[in-house]
Amino acid sequence: MLEAALEILSVLGRNRLRTVLTALSVAWGVFMLALLLGAGHGLENGVDWEFRDDAVTSVWVRSGKTSLPFAGRGPGRDVRFTNDDYEAAGREVPAIEYRSGAFYLWGEFQVRHRNQHSAFDVLGVHPGFRHVEKAEMVRGRFLHDVDLEERRKVAVIGTKVRQSLFGDDDPLGKRIEIRGLAFLVVGEYEDVGGEAELRKIYVPITTAQLLYNSPERIHSLVFTLSNNDLEESRLASESIRLLLARRHDVAPEDRRAIRVHNNLEEYKRLTAVFGWIHVFVWIVALGTLLAGVVGVGNIMLVAVAERTKEIGIRKAIGATPRSIVGMIVCEAVLITAVSGYAGLVAGVLLVEAIANAAIELPLFRNPAVDLRITWIATLILIVCGALAGLFPALRAARVDPIVALREGD
Amino acid sequence: MSPSPGAVVRLEAVSKTYRSGKEALAVLKNVDLRVERGEMVAIMGSSGSGKSTLLNILGILDRYDSGAYYLDGRLIRNLGEREAARFRNRFVGFVFQAFNLLAFKTALENVALPLYYRGVGRRARTRDALEYLERVGLSGRAHHRPAELSGGERQRVAVARALVTQPELLLADEPTGALDTQTSYELMDLFEELNAAGLTVLIVTHEHDIAERAHRIVRLRDGRIEHGDPTTTDEGHPPPNGGFPPC
Ligand SMILES: Nc1ncnc2c1ncn2[C@@H]1O[C@H](COP(=O)(O)OP(=O)(O)OP(=O)(O)O)[C@@H](O)[C@H]1O
Ligand SMILES: [Mg+2]
Numbered sequence: 001m002l003e004a005a006l007e008i009l010s011v012l013g014r015n016r017l018r019t020v021l022t023a024l025s026v027a028w029g030v031f032m033l034a035l036l037l038g039a040g041h042g043l044e045n046g047v048d049w050e051f052r053d054d055a056v057t058s059v060w061v062r063s064g065k066t067s068l069p070f071a072g073r074g075p076g077r078d079v080r081f082t083n084d085d086y087e088a089a090g091r092e093v094p095a096i097e098y099r100s101g102a103f104y105l106w107g108e109f110q111v112r113h114r115n116q117h118s119a120f121d122v123l124g125v126h127p128g129f130r131h132v133e134k135a136e137m138v139r140g141r142f143l144h145d146v147d148l149e150e151r152r153k154v155a156v157i158g159t160k161v162r163q164s165l166f167g168d169d170d171p172l173g174k175r176i177e178i179r180g181l182a183f184l185v186v187g188e189y190e191d192v193g194g195e196a197e198l199r200k201i202y203v204p205i206t207t208a209q210l211l212y213n214s215p216e217r218i219h220s221l222v223f224t225l226s227n228n229d230l231e232e233s234r235l236a237s238e239s240i241r242l243l244l245a246r247r248h249d250v251a252p253e254d255r256r257a258i259r260v261h262n263n264l265e266e267y268k269r270l271t272a273v274f275g276w277i278h279v280f281v282w283i284v285a286l287g288t289l290l291a292g293v294v295g296v297g298n299i300m301l302v303a304v305a306e307r308t309k310e311i312g313i314r315k316a317i318g319a320t321p322r323s324i325v326g327m328i329v330c331e332a333v334l335i336t337a338v339s340g341y342a343g344l345v346a347g348v349l350l351v352e353a354i355a356n357a358a359i360e361l362p363l364f365r366n367p368a369v370d371l372r373i374t375w376i377a378t379l380i381l382i383v384c385g386a387l388a389g390l391f392p393a394l395r396a397a398r399v400d401p402i403v404a405l406r407e408g409d
Numbered sequence: 410m411s412p413s414p415g416a417v418v419r420l421e422a423v424s425k426t427y428r429s430g431k432e433a434l435a436v437l438k439n440v441d442l443r444v445e446r447g448e449m450v451a452i453m454g455s456s457g458s459g460k461s462t463l464l465n466i467l468g469i470l471d472r473y474d475s476g477a478y479y480l481d482g483r484l485i486r487n488l489g490e491r492e493a494a495r496f497r498n499r500f501v502g503f504v505f506q507a508f509n510l511l512a513f514k515t516a517l518e519n520v521a522l523p524l525y526y527r528g529v530g531r532r533a534r535t536r537d538a539l540e541y542l543e544r545v546g547l548s549g550r551a552h553h554r555p556a557e558l559s560g561g562e563r564q565r566v567a568v569a570r571a572l573v574t575q576p577e578l579l580l581a582d583e584p585t586g587a588l589d590t591q592t593s594y595e596l597m598d599l600f601e602e603l604n605a606a607g608l609t610v611l612i613v614t615h616e617h618d619i620a621e622r623a624h625r626i627v628r629l630r631d632g633r634i635e636h637g638d639p640t641t642t643d644e645g646h647p648p649p650n651g652g653f654p655p656c
Binding site: 309316317319320321322405 | 468491498505510511527574
């Protein structure tokens with residue numbers, strides 16, 4: 001094998017320019033493949049990043065003004081959700097896994113601990129909100145049903161809140177002042193949603209309602225669904241919408257009065273688009289590779305035609321057809337594999353460099369080339385090289401030494 | 410009839426016809442030929458008389474249509490390509506008019522190439538190739554490429570390449586055709602020297618003074634071996650090993 005490789009190298013070395021040009025075309029193809037795959041991966045990561053914040057299966061329902069007359073009532077009426085809506089949804093839509101209402105304490109509040117104070121968003125929520133937001137507890141606990149029942153003045157704070165109010169101190173059991181009322185900190189959470197998500201304070205929704213003197217009012221409803229099948233998720237969010245429409249005398253087709261945002265639907269839509277981009281990337285990349293391989297095959301064919309004399313001589317001194325086939329195929333494999341691998345390495349390095357440069361683009365993040373794919377690509381390259389060499393090799397094996405040797409030098 | 414142990418080459422009624430389209434050209438017609446071990450035979454004949462065809466059949470580069478060819482007692486007929494290649498590599502060495510060296514390889518690499526196809530390791534290959542280059546007086550030019558060598562030197566590299574596998578038979582098709590007289594004679598000196606050491610040599614040539622140096626001249630005319638006056642066809646040099654009478 002080594003012997004054969006050395007023999008081939010001596011042949012390839014003879015026509016350096018052609019070897020280099022062939023190698024370049026393959027290297028370019030694979031380089032593009034790596035780049036496109038990296039970019040495709042970056043897009044996928046970008047989509048996942050956009051959706052990193054909340055549970056993928058979450059459904060957000062907000063209320064608005066009616067836009068259609070219904071049940072004898074004119075349009076332009078405000079729809080307001082209540083605690084009963086929250087209860088009814090839980091009762092009547094079995095696909096719901098976790099649910100929560102949200103009661104916004106409008107505007108950022110001056111929140112104070114001793115002499116530290118800063119402005120944060122404060123939300124009244126149910127315990128299920130933790131699953132919707134995918135909040136990870138780092139200290140203490142999230143809100144409990146008991147907190148809601150007893151309308152306790154407890155608060156769960158984001159890590160950023162803790163940092164600005166408590167520094168590195170443990171906030172548990174400490175009191176913070178919200179709108180002049182003292183709340184006991186019972187937990188601290190992390191959220192991959194980023195800075196803004198960590199500057200929030202969650203309090204029991206009942207406490208928040210009491211604070212604003214509207215004990216029944218809920219601003220929006222959020223749910224997670226137990227199933228991440230798109231069709232079922234659509235059906236579930238539709239049945240939530242219709243349920244709320246019925247409860248509030250809203251026309252079933254009035255999508256302005258009750259706005260449903262199905263996260264999964266958005267996610268699936270984007271991932272479907274990127275799935276197609278992915279397919280497209282592969283087609284383009286494989287096409288480029290194929291062009292490279294055809295190029296190698298073509299050049300090998302030319303090389304074989306030019307080398308009939310050499311092949312004739314080799315046969316006259318005892319080369320078997322098999323050794324001739326082996327020689328040509330190995331040449332093709334060597335060119336394809338070595339240059340392809342070089343292109344791959346170059347492509348991967350560039351993708352890494354782009355990833356490290358941390359260029360901020362919407363829907364594009366952490367481009368990367370899967371190492372497994374690089375191995376598969378190398379394998380494909382070897383196979384392609386062999387295929388590219390096979391046809392010229394078979395032609396070479398058929399060279400008649402007598403005819404070849406009779407040709408002039 | 411069992412082949413005699415001394416005959417390196419035995420042709421019995423070998424015929425060869427080239428067919429191109431409707432036309433058929435009988436190039437060899439019932440050729441009988443016997444070459445004993447250690448003989449040096451010249452093959453002469455006008456252009457197109459079939460000399461090269463005969464030599465190619467002897468060297469297993471070409472097939473024949475009928476008759477029988479025994480090389481060193483083995484019947485050579487309808488061999489597969491693979492086997493033919495193996496036999497070529499083992500039993501025959503070729504020297505061509507046009508040298509047919511690989512231009513991108515050095516003299517040493519050219520000489521070593523047949524051993525590569527025999528599966529000899531690199532080191533042994535280089536050693537043997539150097540030895541044979543030395544025998545043809547070219548060890549000093551081992552690392553030159555053919556383009557850097559004179560015609561005579563190239564042909565001697567070709568001879569070394571033909572000999573490196575220690576063949577039974579050296580076949581030379583007009584080896585002096587591209588050389589000047591002086592160089593031709595030097596090459597013939599080399600052939601004689603090798604022949605004296607026991608090698609069987611067949612040389613196709615147009616030149617009488619080259620043919621004169623063989624033990625025997627075989628004349629081809631229209632695909633047949635001429636059986637003329639034995640005193641003029643046989644030049645009377647006895648084979649060195651006392652050998653066998655020509656058939
Ligand atoms: N492959 C072939 N197909 C058809 N005819 C051929 C082929 N090879 C040789 N011939 C013909 O066979 C005849 C003998 O050719 P060959 O080469 O043996 O002659 P030669 O005696 O070596 O001649 P020269 O002295 O010119 O080399 C010629 O007429 C040639 O045209
Ligand atoms: Mg000839």
